Amino acid sequence: MSSRREIYLIRHGETEWNAAGRFQGILDSRLTEKGVAQAEAYGRHLATVSTKIEKLVASPLGRVRETTAIIQSFGRFPEAQWDHRIAEVSVGSWDGLTHADIEAQWPGLLNGSTPFDWFFRSPDGETYDAAMARVIEWLDSLSGVVLAVSHGLTGRLIRGAYLNLMMDHALSLPVPQDVIWRLADTRIEPIRVS
Template sequence: MLPTIVFLRHGETNWNVEGRLQGQRDISLNDNGRAQAKRNGEAIRAAVADIADFDFVASPLERSRETMEIARLAMGLDPSAFHLDDRLREITFGDWEGFTLAELRATHPDLVAAREQDKWSFLPPGGESYEQLSERVQGWLATISRPTMAVSHGGVGRVLRRYLHDLDPQAAVTMSFPQDQAMLIKNGSTEWI
């Protein structure tokens, strides 16, 4: 069984608000995203008594690093005391990054329709599929040997939930993944805090 994991999606960005595919673009948090990160840090501190003893790791993208720093500060911890893991980067949407699905539907309706039919296996031009992302996430999970808090992205979180709970791939990657709650994985069960 895995050690306890606290998984936190980065806070909101302006591109989240606009519905733009961020992928691996380095986008900063907006003010609401910073407030979400602070709220999540406070909630984690209240729910996980031994959080200071955890390993702390984040995606190297700016929005995840900033979320981790704010959350750690809200937990009363040194905001810079964490490490980065490239396997926690968001899925890359390749040539589609920066566009909304509505914009892509207008220029590439056939590709957007193919994605909607099989979001798990769909490979955007120059990008990666969720199936490929799951290999990265499983590689990261295999290295966890102690309680860990990770800050990453919605795509990574969806793949993590699919893997941990043996969910249908299409269902896993189409379900919402909040930015204003943390996922606590402990003793084989998952709860939101």
């Protein structure tokens, strides 16, 4: 394996709950037709990358397993290593709920939150510090050319940790499902695939 570290980071394809505005956290729903097409676009593009992908690391959650299997059907990828450190952030009892559900069941708890930091206000969810610690541990363990298949919020944390961003900046990073993020040489380059 090379001593250089280069990461191709993607978010799983769109799921039924993404389309319905439900926050999945560590729960799962299937990919939509659009999500399958997004995963296929990832696979087609990644199969043409001139740099050989040496390692494929993915969250063990079902939507990522489904996305990863589709990507791997395009051929030239190593066997996936399932790593809980890049699983989605758990929002505890909020997993599977919509924003309206949360507001109805926990009135006022989201008051004063930003569009991004509310994820970490769940009374029994994962904290920002805990989630960031596992992401940093994962990043520090990598070498070579890695394809990482993860999630929206965790993908923000990975990119934020890579660039050493403050919490509010990390949490406001975009989370499209049609972009491969290339992390190399202390820079992040978006590669649109659709």
